[in-house]
Amino acid sequence: MSAELSPGDGGRYNDSGLTAVGGRDDEDFLLLSGIQSFSFCRRQWALQHIEQQWTDNVFTIEGKLMHEKAHDPYFTEKRRDLIVSREMPVFSRVMGITGKCDVVEFRRSADGVTLHGRAGLWLPTPVEYKRGSPKVNDADRLQLCAQAMCLEEMLLCGEIAEAYLYYGKTRRREPVTLGAELRERVASLFSEMRGLYARRHTPRVRKTKSCGACSIKDMCLAGLAAVDAGEYIRQRLEDDT
Numbered sequence: 001m002s003a004e005l006s007p008g009d010g011g012r013y014n015d016s017g018l019t020a021v022g023g024r025d026d027e028d029f030l031l032l033s034g035i036q037s038f039s040f041c042r043r044q045w046a047l048q049h050i051e052q053q054w055t056d057n058v059f060t061i062e063g064k065l066m067h068e069k070a071h072d073p074y075f076t077e078k079r080r081d082l083i084v085s086r087e088m089p090v091f092s093r094v095m096g097i098t099g100k101c102d103v104v105e106f107r108r109s110a111d112g113v114t115l116h117g118r119a120g121l122w123l124p125t126p127v128e129y130k131r132g133s134p135k136v137n138d139a140d141r142l143q144l145c146a147q148a149m150c151l152e153e154m155l156l157c158g159e160i161a162e163a164y165l166y167y168g169k170t171r172r173r174e175p176v177t178l179g180a181e182l183r184e185r186v187a188s189l190f191s192e193m194r195g196l197y198a199r200r201h202t203p204r205v206r207k208t209k210s211c212g213a214c215s216i217k218d219m220c221l222a223g224l225a226a227v228d229a230g231e232y233i234r235q236r237l238e239d240d241t
């Protein structure tokens with residue numbers, strides 16, 4: 001299980017995962033996975049993470065089912081040159097985020113790091129499982145890159161050059177290069193996110209093409225916001241008569 005892995009000096013684990021890190025309490029950390037919704041729509045993220053509202057739709061339910069398959073706690077596969085850790089807690093005190101990796105593969109490598117209770121050196125590679133097909137936007141790649149940056153900070157290893165996204169529809173792994181530009185976007189998005197969170201600010205509705213596939217569009221009232229308020233009240237009065 002992941003708790004067997006030593007997180008370097010970046011923090012400490014207990015049975016329930018992460019405890020205090022670098023002077024921050026748990027509640028000071030934002031959820032790593034929020035970068036997906038934040039890059040999709042700032043308002044969606046704020047409604048979920050600041051106002052704590054959430055409604056499932058078919059996309060999110062299917063996604064959860066798929067994650068349950070990948071998340072098999074207390075299970076670590078070990079082959080000669082490979083250790084597979086599932087549902088591994090990760091964090092970054094630099095970015096102030098915490099989350100979990102679906103899968104982290106540790107391959108034996110001269111460029112790797114030591115792991116508690118394991119002989120040799122091991123190089124970590126995160127693998128994120130997703131429902132559906134590869135997306136046109138960068139949401140999945142941003143999340144994966146953030147996971148890798150957390151692992152680098154926790155394990156004090158060098159830069160992880162490549163990681164993988166696995167898609168349920170194609171049943172294939174996609175390699176993702178974790179270059180400087182992607183890393184800068186991750187850091188910048190979390191910085192912006194922390195700013196909004198500190199002010200507890202939820203951005204206003206800005207209706208875009210993305211709203212059609214949004215899992216919380218009913219709650220967001222995107223359709224209502226697009227209608228003139230006077231016109232809306234007139235329509236309601238007419239409906240009631």
Ligand code: SF4
Pocket residue numbers: 040041042043044205206207208210211214215216217218220221222
């Ligand atoms: S409905 Fe549109 S504006 Fe509202 S949260 Fe979803 S994507 Fe954002």
